[in-house]
Amino acid sequence: MPEPRGSNNRTVRNANRALLLRLLATGGPASRATLARQVGLTRMSITYIVQEMLAEGLLTESAAPTSPAPQGRGGVRLALPEARVTALGLYLSRDAVHGTVADIATGPLYVQRIPLDPDEDSAGYSRKILTLVADLSDRDRALRAERGLPADGRPSGLGVAALGPLDIREGRILTPPNFHRISDVPVRALLERATDLPIRIDNDMNAAALAEMLYGGARGLRDFVYLGVTNGVGAGVVSDGRLYEGGAGFAGEVGHMSIDYQGPPCKCGNNGCLELYASLPFVFQRYSGRLPEATAEAFATLVARAGAGELEASHVLDGLFQSLSVALVNLANVLDPDAVFLGHEGALAGNLLVGRLERAVNSRMLQSATKHLPIRISAFLDQAPVRGATALVFDRIFQGVWSP
Amino acid sequence: MPEPRGSNNRTVRNANRALLLRLLATGGPASRATLARQVGLTRMSITYIVQEMLAEGLLTESAAPTSPAPQGRGGVRLALPEARVTALGLYLSRDAVHGTVADIATGPLYVQRIPLDPDEDSAGYSRKILTLVADLSDRDRALRAERGLPADGRPSGLGVAALGPLDIREGRILTPPNFHRISDVPVRALLERATDLPIRIDNDMNAAALAEMLYGGARGLRDFVYLGVTNGVGAGVVSDGRLYEGGAGFAGEVGHMSIDYQGPPCKCGNNGCLELYASLPFVFQRYSGRLPEATAEAFATLVARAGAGELEASHVLDGLFQSLSVALVNLANVLDPDAVFLGHEGALAGNLLVGRLERAVNSRMLQSATKHLPIRISAFLDQAPVRGATALVFDRIFQGVWSP
DNA sequence: GAGTAAAGTAAAAGGTCTTTACAATTTGCA
DNA sequence: TGCAAATTGTAAAGACCTTTTACTTTACTC
Numbered sequence: 001m002p003e004p005r006g007s008n009n010r011t012v013r014n015a016n017r018a019l020l021l022r023l024l025a026t027g028g029p030a031s032r033a034t035l036a037r038q039v040g041l042t043r044m045s046i047t048y049i050v051q052e053m054l055a056e057g058l059l060t061e062s063a064a065p066t067s068p069a070p071q072g073r074g075g076v077r078l079a080l081p082e083a084r085v086t087a088l089g090l091y092l093s094r095d096a097v098h099g100t101v102a103d104i105a106t107g108p109l110y111v112q113r114i115p116l117d118p119d120e121d122s123a124g125y126s127r128k129i130l131t132l133v134a135d136l137s138d139r140d141r142a143l144r145a146e147r148g149l150p151a152d153g154r155p156s157g158l159g160v161a162a163l164g165p166l167d168i169r170e171g172r173i174l175t176p177p178n179f180h181r182i183s184d185v186p187v188r189a190l191l192e193r194a195t196d197l198p199i200r201i202d203n204d205m206n207a208a209a210l211a212e213m214l215y216g217g218a219r220g221l222r223d224f225v226y227l228g229v230t231n232g233v234g235a236g237v238v239s240d241g242r243l244y245e246g247g248a249g250f251a252g253e254v255g256h257m258s259i260d261y262q263g264p265p266c267k268c269g270n271n272g273c274l275e276l277y278a279s280l281p282f283v284f285q286r287y288s289g290r291l292p293e294a295t296a297e298a299f300a301t302l303v304a305r306a307g308a309g310e311l312e313a314s315h316v317l318d319g320l321f322q323s324l325s326v327a328l329v330n331l332a333n334v335l336d337p338d339a340v341f342l343g344h345e346g347a348l349a350g351n352l353l354v355g356r357l358e359r360a361v362n363s364r365m366l367q368s369a370t371k372h373l374p375i376r377i378s379a380f381l382d383q384a385p386v387r388g389a390t391a392l393v394f395d396r397i398f399q400g401v402w403s404p
Numbered sequence: 405m406p407e408p409r410g411s412n413n414r415t416v417r418n419a420n421r422a423l424l425l426r427l428l429a430t431g432g433p434a435s436r437a438t439l440a441r442q443v444g445l446t447r448m449s450i451t452y453i454v455q456e457m458l459a460e461g462l463l464t465e466s467a468a469p470t471s472p473a474p475q476g477r478g479g480v481r482l483a484l485p486e487a488r489v490t491a492l493g494l495y496l497s498r499d500a501v502h503g504t505v506a507d508i509a510t511g512p513l514y515v516q517r518i519p520l521d522p523d524e525d526s527a528g529y530s531r532k533i534l535t536l537v538a539d540l541s542d543r544d545r546a547l548r549a550e551r552g553l554p555a556d557g558r559p560s561g562l563g564v565a566a567l568g569p570l571d572i573r574e575g576r577i578l579t580p581p582n583f584h585r586i587s588d589v590p591v592r593a594l595l596e597r598a599t600d601l602p603i604r605i606d607n608d609m610n611a612a613a614l615a616e617m618l619y620g621g622a623r624g625l626r627d628f629v630y631l632g633v634t635n636g637v638g639a640g641v642v643s644d645g646r647l648y649e650g651g652a653g654f655a656g657e658v659g660h661m662s663i664d665y666q667g668p669p670c671k672c673g674n675n676g677c678l679e680l681y682a683s684l685p686f687v688f689q690r691y692s693g694r695l696p697e698a699t700a701e702a703f704a705t706l707v708a709r710a711g712a713g714e715l716e717a718s719h720v721l722d723g724l725f726q727s728l729s730v731a732l733v734n735l736a737n738v739l740d741p742d743a744v745f746l747g748h749e750g751a752l753a754g755n756l757l758v759g760r761l762e763r764a765v766n767s768r769m770l771q772s773a774t775k776h777l778p779i780r781i782s783a784f785l786d787q788a789p790v791r792g793a794t795a796l797v798f799d800r801i802f803q804g805v806w807s808p
Numbered sequence: 809g810a811g812t813a814a815a816g817t818a819a820a821a822g823g824t825c826t827t828t829a830c831a832a833t834t835t836g837c838a
Numbered sequence: 839t840g841c842a843a844a845t846t847g848t849a850a851a852g853a854c855c856t857t858t859t860a861c862t863t864t865a866c867t868c
Contacts, residue, residue, distance in 0.1 A: 004645075006420045006445040008825050009854045012411045016855090019408055033815050041410040045856050047817065072814025073864040167774060174774070223651035235738070239650065241408075244643050246740025247627035248775055253737040256770045259665045261730040269768045270733055326665040329674055333657040334639070334738065336650025364673045366660045370571060370578075371652055412856050413823045420824090437846055449825050451848065476845025477833040813866080821858075826851105833846075838839100 016041065016049055018400035024059070024080050025105040025394070026214055031075020050078060057084060057150070058404060080105045083143045085397070085404045086155045088136045088197065089389025090129065091204065092162040092173070092187070094231055095295075097125075099132040101140050101155070102390035104397070104404070107215065110139045111386070125182050130194050133158070137195065156404050157198040159392030160187060161207035161385050164234060168249025171201040198402055200392045204228065204344070205252050206243055207388025208378070209236025210395050212341050213243075215387065216379035225337040226378070227254070227328070228385070229320075229346025231294070232275050237335055243395070255279065259326045277323035280345055287316045296382050300348045307350065321353055325360040332365040332373055343378035344385060351377070420445065420453055422804035428463075428484050429509040429798070430618055435479020454482060461488060461554070462808060484509045487547045489801070489808045490559045492540045492601065493793025494533065495608065496566040496577070496591070498635055499699075501529075503536040505544050505559070506794035508801070508808070511619065514543045515790070529586050534598050537562070541599065560808050561602040563796030564591060565611035565789050568638065572653025575605040602806055604796045608632065608748070609656050610647055611792025612782070613640025614799045616745050617647075619791065620783035629741040630782070631658070631732070632789070633724075633750025635698070636679050641739055647799070659683065663730045681727035684749055691720045700786050704752045711754065725757055729764040736769040736777055747782035748789060755781070 019039050024030060027038075032050055036043045053059045062077045082103050091098035094116075101110040112135060114128045137155075144153050165174045171188020191199050209226035212218040218226075218238065226236040233255035237244035244251055255275035256268045263272020276282065284294045289305065289312055291298040306313035328340060340361075342354060358375040362368055378384045396402040423443050428434060431442075436454055440447045457463045466481045486507050495502035498520075505514040516539060518532045541559075548557050569578045575592020595603055613630035616622040622630075622642070630640040637659035641648035648655055659679035660672045667676020680686065688698045693709065693716055695702040710717035732744060744765075746758060762779040766772055782788045800806040 004423055004426075004443065006423060006443040006449070006825090007411075007416045008445070008449075009416075009856095010825095012413075012416060012824095012855065016410045019410060022408075031815075039408065039410040041412070042857060043816065044818090044858085045410070045412075048855075070814090071812075071866055073816080074866095075815055165770065223649075239643065239648050240646070242644070244648070244739075245627075246643070247742035248740055248771065250740035250771050250775075251738065253740075253770050256737045257734045258663060258730055261663045261727070268770050269772065270770075323665070326662055330661045330734070331738075333660045334655065334735075335648075336652055336654035336657075338651035366569065366657050366672050366674075367652065367654050368673065371654075410856090413825095414856095416824060416855095435846075446826055447847065448827085448849090452824075474845095475835050475843075477835095477847080479846060809868100811867085813864100815862100815864075817862080818860090819858100821856105823856085824854090826853075828849100828851085830849085831847090833844100835844080836842090838841085 013049070014400045016045070017053065018398055020046075020049060020053070021058075021080075021085075021104070021404060022398040024078065025085075025398075026219060028105075029077045029079040031077065033075050035078070057081070081147070081149070082106055083109060083147050084149060084153065086140055086143070087390040087393035088133065088140065088155045088158045089386070089393070090132065090158070090160045091207075091386045091389045092129070092160065093204070093385070094163055097128050097132050098386050098389070099136050100386060100390055101136050101143060102387075104156075104394055107387070108390075109143050110136070112136070120182060122182050122185050125185060126190055129187070129190065133191065133194055155197055155393075156397055157200060157393035157402055158191060158195060159207065159389045160191070160199065160201040161204040161389040161392065162187060162201060163231070164203040164205070164253070165250070166201070166203055168202060171199070198396070200396060202249065202392055203234065203252070204385040204388065205234035205236040206245070207236070207392050208343050208380075208384035209238055209388070210243060211380060211384050211387035211391040212343070212378060213238050213241075214391055214394060214398070216384070217341060217376055218339065221338055223337050224339040224341065225331055225335060226341045226343055226384070227324075227331075227346070228344035229278065229324070229342065229349075230280055230344040232279050233327070235331065237337075239335075254327060254331065257327060257330060259323060259330075274323060274327045278320055278327065283316055283320055286319060287312065289313060296345045296348060299345050303348060303350045303353070307352065317349070317353060320349075321356055321360070325357055325364070328357065328361045328375070329364045332361060332367070336367065337373065340373065340375045341378045342375065343380070343382070345382050347378045347381045347384070349377075417453070418804045420449070421457065422802055424450075424453060424457070425462075425484075425489075425508070425808060426802040428482065429489075429802075430623060432509075433481045433483040435481065437479050439482070461485070485551070485553070486510055487513060487551050488553060488557065490544055490547070491794040491797035492537065492544065492559045492562045493790070493797070494536065494562070494564045495611075495790045495793045496533070496564065497608070497789070498567055501532050501536050502790050502793075503540050504790060504794055505540050505547060506791075508560075508798055511791070512794075513547050514540070516540070524586060526586050526589050529589060530594055533591070533594065537595065537598055559601055559797075560801055561604060561797035561806055562595065562599060563611065563793045564595070564603065564605040565608040565793040565796065566591060566605060567635070568607040568609070568657070569654070570605070570607055572606060575603070602800070604800060606653065606796055607638065607656070608789040608792065609638035609640040610649075611640070611796050612747050612784075612788035613642055613792070614647060615784060615788050615791035615795040616747070616782060617642050617645075618795055618798060618802070620788070621745060621780055622743065625742055627741050628743040628745065629735055629739060630745045630747055630788070631728075631735075631750070632748035633682065633728070633746065633753075634684055634748040636683050637731070639735065641741075643739075658731060658735065661731060661734060663727060663734070678727060678731045682724055682731065687720055687724055690723060691716065693717060700749045700752060703749050707752060707754045707757070711756065721753070721757060724753075725760055725764070729761055729768070732761065732765045732779070733768045736765060736771070740771065741777065744777065744779045745782045746779065747784070747786070749786050751782045751785045751788070753781075
């Protein structure tokens, strides 16, 4: 029995503080009494905890009443001061390094992106990562200063959402397919030398799922799947309110789920992988209409053309629809989510395709008789992985593992 | 935010007691000092908790030294008195109702099974369930009396492992395929009228996975998959030491994962489902050699014949091997387990087949370069679901949700 | 304005773990 | 044999959180 540890008083206060932080960050300002009801503690306990957090500058009180008080005194509004708790985020995609400074409640305060050169190599890639992190640190300092916050404040951590496959334990990007000349980048080691913030690295699908869970359309849901369609296809799975991580942090590689065991060989060693049918490169390869590159804009254009009635575009999207629905039925049968969110560039597929997907999946999945599985577009559209990078940090805070 | 609740003192003691119970039940007797080290509390805290549990008769002290003490005083051996904490278990399979009374530490103390008639209907089925539960209650009382335990003792709960599909919330068996004339049995309602024990109903795959995790070959593992091959194919998934339940408790229906999207239609509405290739009925249907029925014994015979060199038997098992390996690669890519346990009747497939499976899966899965995925036979062979029924109860106790 | 409801707090209490210190037990070695 | 060292279990006091009970303050309604 390696893991389970006993609890004590510190465990308790820590967990309760984290819970309060989460309620205020994702649910907006609230009064002590409201919080007490929401977490199931007494008003008095909340008073004590809030007192402590106020002293740390983690909370502000404003006399303004909270909300339509039906009767009675009306509570004191407790809120998180903006830029007091922040996170730095990096999204390492296949064409750029994206950076964010985000507030725990209000979200991104600063975004920046450094595109990769067509022939970028690992060294240049590393350089760009470090440059961006330095920039983010500076901006974080500036953002605090602008608001008159103490100069010794720092971000709570650095979250890195990286395109897979990656070794989560080591924090190393392995060998992304079609990824220029970049491979085997030891991201964690690199960043640990550059900063002393706590670092969490995960793949872009898991990160995006967390963003959706904490700040997006999955708030309040405890079991759902985020499906990202981009250069490949991947999933982030949330079960019972927690990210499904798998043994080695490799879970969710839906792109290499075989949907035809006699299908064409995939370079992963398997046959008929979903990625051979449903990734963006595949879609564009099937499309002869002129489009510059496999970008988000290009995909949006393709969708628009199909919507306008262009036959070939419709055809190509049909193929995407077919294979995605097979994969989603499989996922629904194995994982039994309460909702599916379509994200990454795939979020630009539009309501038409998503509606068809929802109907197809619901008619073919095993539980069709007893439940309806909603399929929706990510609240952040194709920006979910960017939001996800900082969500990796906030999730740690809400779990009480990292301190705000 | 519906779920998260704040913690208080009661939460703490309760969690720590449950942890101790788990250590002693699954790890055997231990001294206070050993327990303290294992859970990370001080010796003094353990002394207090143990004092409380001794007073309740939940623990016994025996002066005998615990283990090879390299130096020093040598601890007092703390153990769980047999039959003090028990669970009743029902495994509802397609050919019988299996019942167990099990001790939290030593396992089954009594097992009984009532076979179904070939033309059994829902009413007869219900009757047999009730008869068996009454028998189990009596035996539990007798087992306590034999050991001189207080007469007011009762089992901690009743666990039901039922063949799916079933509605976990309602505790109702829906319409098992090929299941004689039985359908839509409201098991929970039935049992709630018959007993006032806490009841937990889950499908047989999840139950078996819990047995494997707590008492079987997966002890110490936090992420693994139990794959049951029987009339259908299903999986129980354990992630981060907890059972993956899915939104509606429907997860793990691997049998209806499509492995060929253009394959033959399945009655679930999908095409090319795994169950059409890898379930026992399929295996026997392909086999012309005379075998009486699709039972565990018949499958063992088939495996023996293949081992003895019979060509047709080998061929048939080959087909099973092929489709299982496709499914397992998919599962490995999506769920990233640290091990797979093969159970239900499939556990009788023998080391030969499992060895081949392990090699095939490890060569084709995405993470093949960075990790090795062991595939093993369930520690309980085809008895895992029976053990699972009571494991459903013990798991609740170890989580601190039910009291022992 | 009285009545009612709700929010926030003060003081004391209750429960659980930890700290510090010590006695008891066992081994190893001089 | 005797003593030091290691380890176990416990006692007493203390630290930390939450709860309980009761009270004050604020706001709405009739």
